[in-house]
Amino acid sequence: MRPVFTSTTATAVLQAVALASAQAITWDEAREKASADLAALTQDEKIGMVSGVTWEGGPCVGNTYAPESIAYPSLCLQDGPLSLRYANPVTVFPAGINAGATWDRELIRARGAAMGEQAKGLGINVQLGPALGPLGKIPTGGRNWEGFSSDPYLMGVAAAQTIEGMQESGVQACAKHYILNEQEHNRETISSNPDDRTVHELYLWPFYDTVKANVASVMCSYNKIDGTWTCENDEVLNTLLKGQLGFPGYVVSDWNAQHSTVDSANNGLDMTMPGSDFNDPPGSVYWGDNLAAAIQDGSVPQERLDDMVTRILSSWYFVGQDQDYPAVAFSSWDGGAATVNVTTPEHGDVARAVARDSIVLLKNSNQSLPLGAPASLAIIGSDAIVNPDGANACVDRGCNTGTLAQGWGSGTAEFPYLVDPLSAIQEQLAGGSTEIVTSTTDDASAGAEAAASAETAIVFITADAGEGYITVEDNAGDRNNLDPWHDGNALVQAVAQTGTPTIVVVHSVGPIILETILAEPNVVAIVWAGIPGQESGHGLTDVLFGDTSPSGKLPYTIGKSEEDYGITWTQDLVDDFPEGLFIDYRYFDQNEIAPRYEFGFGLSYTTFNYSGIKVSVTAESGPTVGEIVVGGPEDLFESVGTVSASVGNSGTVSGAEVAQLYIGYPESAPSTPPKQLRGFQKLNLEPGESAQAEFDLARRDISYWDADSQEWVVPSGEFQVYVGSSSRDIRLTGSFTI
Numbered sequence: 058m059r060p061v062f063t064s065t066t067a068t069a070v071l072q073a074v075a076l077a078s079a080q081a082i083t084w085d086e087a088r089e090k091a092s093a094d095l096a097a098l099t100q101d102e103k104i105g106m107v108s109g110v111t112w113e114g115g116p117c118v119g120n121t122y123a124p125e126s127i128a129y130p131s132l133c134l135q136d137g138p139l140s141l142r143y144a145n146p147v148t149v150f151p152a153g154i155n156a157g158a159t160w161d162r163e164l165i166r167a168r169g170a171a172m173g174e175q176a177k178g179l180g181i182n183v184q185l186g187p188a189l190g191p192l193g194k195i196p197t198g199g200r201n202w203e204g205f206s207s208d209p210y211l212m213g214v215a216a217a218q219t220i221e222g223m224q225e226s227g228v229q230a231c232a233k234h235y236i237l238n239e240q241e242h243n244r245e246t247i248s249s250n251p252d253d254r255t256v257h258e259l260y261l262w263p264f265y266d267t268v269k270a271n272v273a274s275v276m277c278s279y280n281k282i283d284g285t286w287t288c289e290n291d292e293v294l295n296t297l298l299k300g301q302l303g304f305p306g307y308v309v310s311d312w313n314a315q316h317s318t319v320d321s322a323n324n325g326l327d328m329t330m331p332g333s334d335f336n337d338p339p340g341s342v343y344w345g346d347n348l349a350a351a352i353q354d355g356s357v358p359q360e361r362l363d364d365m366v367t368r369i370l371s372s373w374y375f376v377g378q379d380q381d382y383p384a385v386a387f388s389s390w391d392g393g394a395a396t397v398n399v400t401t402p403e404h405g406d407v408a409r410a411v412a413r414d415s416i417v418l419l420k421n422s423n424q425s426l427p428l429g430a431p432a433s434l435a436i437i438g439s440d441a442i443v444n445p446d447g448a449n450a451c452v453d454r455g456c457n458t459g460t461l462a463q464g465w466g467s468g469t470a471e472f473p474y475l476v477d478p479l480s481a482i483q484e485q486l487a488g489g490s491t492e493i494v495t496s497t498t499d500d501a502s503a504g505a506e507a508a509a510s511a512e513t514a515i516v517f518i519t520a521d522a523g524e525g526y527i528t529v530e531d532n533a534g535d536r537n538n539l540d541p542w543h544d545g546n547a548l549v550q551a552v553a554q555t556g557t558p559t560i561v562v563v564h565s566v567g568p569i570i571l572e573t574i575l576a577e578p579n580v581v582a583i584v585w586a587g588i589p590g591q592e593s594g595h596g597l598t599d600v601l602f603g604d605t606s607p608s609g610k611l612p613y614t615i616g617k618s619e620e621d622y623g624i625t626w627t628q629d630l631v632d633d634f635p636e637g638l639f640i641d642y643r644y645f646d647q648n649e650i651a652p653r654y655e656f657g658f659g660l661s662y663t664t665f666n667y668s669g670i671k672v673s674v675t676a677e678s679g680p681t682v683g684e685i686v687v688g689g690p691e692d693l694f695e696s697v698g699t700v701s702a703s704v705g706n707s708g709t710v711s712g713a714e715v716a717q718l719y720i721g722y723p724e725s726a727p728s729t730p731p732k733q734l735r736g737f738q739k740l741n742l743e744p745g746e747s748a749q750a751e752f753d754l755a756r757r758d759i760s761y762w763d764a765d766s767q768e769w770v771v772p773s774g775e776f777q778v779y780v781g782s783s784s785r786d787i788r789l790t791g792s793f794t795i
């Protein structure tokens with residue numbers, strides 16, 4: 058078995074972009090250049106730079122008016138978080154949720170860098186990703202898969218790595234959706250009203266990381282917060298993002314999320330997209346001439362427009378787009394054929410590495426996996442093959458037909474090709490003696506028939522979700538439940554009940570309830586493959602046949618029932634977030650509910666042992682009061698010490714372990730989740746080899762948000778330290794006292 062997770066191509070992609078970004082400048086220098094330009098611009102040009110040219114008014118999904126007085130283009134903004142929508146060819150990478158499941162900083166960064174190289178090659182100035190909202194408090198939430206995890210720490214690390222990779226390539230990243238847009242139902246009318254502590258410790262947390270990672274732009278979301286639309290919300294845009302987080306870039310509206318001329322301008326929006334409104338009334342324009350008039354009559358100060366333009370120009374200079382940036386090389390509206398081919402074999406390799414290393418092995422009885430060369434192998438389910446009408450047959454992937462490798466909505470792209478599981482398995486076994494029997498529908502009796510005479514069966518099942526503007530099989534974005542689609546439980550039952558040992562592969566946007574499947578004694582293995590993008594089949598066979606040990610870990614909890622999560626989407630137009638801090642594993646832990654597979658869980662083909670925990674943490678208790686810099690108070694990210702432990706590969710094959718650090722707060726911190734992820738490290742280990750996992754703790758990692766004083770506070774007392782292989786498989790414990 059070869060070394061596991063960091064492909065040499067990931068390293069090569071990173072080295073290439075690091076070289077290209079060598080002449081990076083600071084935000085202050087960027088702002089100076091922007092300020093110098095401001096003086097040269099006419100009022101009309103300034104208005105044009107903050108206003109979109111209307112939907113389908115330019116080649117990209119978002120375009121601004123180009124000024125003539127300075128060398129600055131019509132800015133091109135294009136979806137999305139896993140690839141570039143509408144353009145082709147592009148590489149369709151595994152979704153954010155798969156990148157999160159790798160828990161591999163370098164690989165996540167390489168994915169970002171590869172996406173950024175393609176964006177730049179296509180002349181795209183702003184790539185609309187990564188997604189770090191929704192956080193995924195609702196397990197059925199339609200867009201959870203666009204982001205990385207329902208834990209804010211993992212979400213923040215993964216988003217920051219993605220942004221740094223993208224921006225080193227030269228494209229501006231756009232952190233979205235800001236903020237508290239947790240469900241698709243009524244997303245444009247619902248008001249999210251959480252308490253201030255919940256906002257800071259869960260939903261705002263990953264945005265600190267992205268601002269600290271120098272993200273160029275942030276997209277405000279569709280929903281309201283405390284009754285006011287996010288894109289005209291002074292508290293959310295000015296007080297939190299530009300104030301507490303020190304964000305120096307610009308805020309762009311989600312497409313159609315602007316609802317006013319004056320309030321949006323005065324309360325912190327910097328760019329409107331796509332420029333014209335879709336519905337209210339159709340074609341109406343809030344900025345453009347209306348913004349000019351509002352400045353003329355004094356309802357919006359001139360300084361506000363100048364600030365918008367300065368922020369937009371600063372971000373453009375900050376990522377170096379004033380240096381020979383390519384022109385737009387495709388149009389979204391004519392099939393998207395690009396005049397350049399921006400895909401490379403290395404980008405395909407990164408996609409395959411993420412597909413492979415995001416696979417979470419949930420169950421593996423009697424070492425059923427890896428597979429050798431069985432005499433006969435039955436491949437069962439419509440998810441084993443590409444949609445017979447073509448991988449891109451459904452607009453924005455708005456159907457669940459054929460193998461599932463992306464969710465649906467604006468965060469998707471056109472597959473250049475899609476390696477399905479069946480072809481990858483055929484490729485793997487070519488020339489051997491294994492007889493492959495197939496049943497590539499979801500018909501249970503046909504599946505059973507194929508399985509009956511086979512030595513081993515692999516059943517493929519799915520669960521899909523997406524953006525609410527498309528309804529798929531009666532699911533209006535958010536999922537209706539956590540069951541497998543197409544009666545996947547019945548398909549697995551029928552196959553397993555033939556007596557043939559059955560391996561279940563799950564392609565899913567998030568958790569599904571596995572109890573019916575686990576009740577079948579012949580289900581010997583369960584492989585969670587997420588939504589793995591164009592290299593789906595290859596990533597899977599790399600693991601199934603033991604070329605690589607599985608090394609993904611769950612980026613969320615799999616419960617025994619949907620009720621166990623204590624939360625689902627609502628038809629109400631108000632969500633008070635009554636669950637507060639207690640979502641996903643924080644909820645299961647607090648309420649002592651046994652999950653089926655806990656957050657952070659994942660098996661390997663080898664085993665790991667842990668020993669020698671060392672805890673060295675010292676900090677002053679009390680508030681964090683440093684000056685605000687880019688990312689927040691400067692002392693918030695100060696190191697307060699480290700926790701370390703030895704991790705060894707105690708099995709017989711090479712593998713990678715994600716060592717995880719969780720912290721329990723002292724009682725002086727009011728009602729805090731029993732443990733919270735505060736560090737992780739993925740270690741690649743040969744049999745018998747040991748390495749040191751080292752977790753650096755920042756002041757934020759031991760703080761809570763005190764809503765009364767509006768400060769991050771380090772509580773005093775004894776903190777518990779947990780190091781382990783998952784959130785429940787704790788191998789070592791320690792403590793420190795502050």
Ligand SMILES: *[C@@H]1O[C@H](CO)[C@@H](O)[C@H](O)[C@H]1NC(C)=O
Pocket residue numbers: 146398399400401402
């Ligand atoms: C683009 O380049 C890739 C190699 O990186 C190649 O496989 C593919 O066929 C090319 N596509 C087109 C449309 O030229």
Ligand SMILES: *[C@@H]1O[C@H](CO)[C@@H](O)[C@H](O)[C@H]1NC(C)=O
Pocket residue numbers: 422423558578579580581
């Ligand atoms: C695992 O192996 C044991 C002993 O050979 C056998 O009794 C058991 O049925 C096997 N379990 C499965 C799920 O195949």
Ligand SMILES: *[C@@H]1O[C@H](CO)[C@@H](O)[C@H](O)[C@H]1NC(C)=O
Pocket residue numbers: 666667668703704705707747748
């Ligand atoms: C793991 O176990 C082996 C065998 O007992 C031992 O030699 C090794 O030191 C252990 N490694 C760690 C990190 O505990």
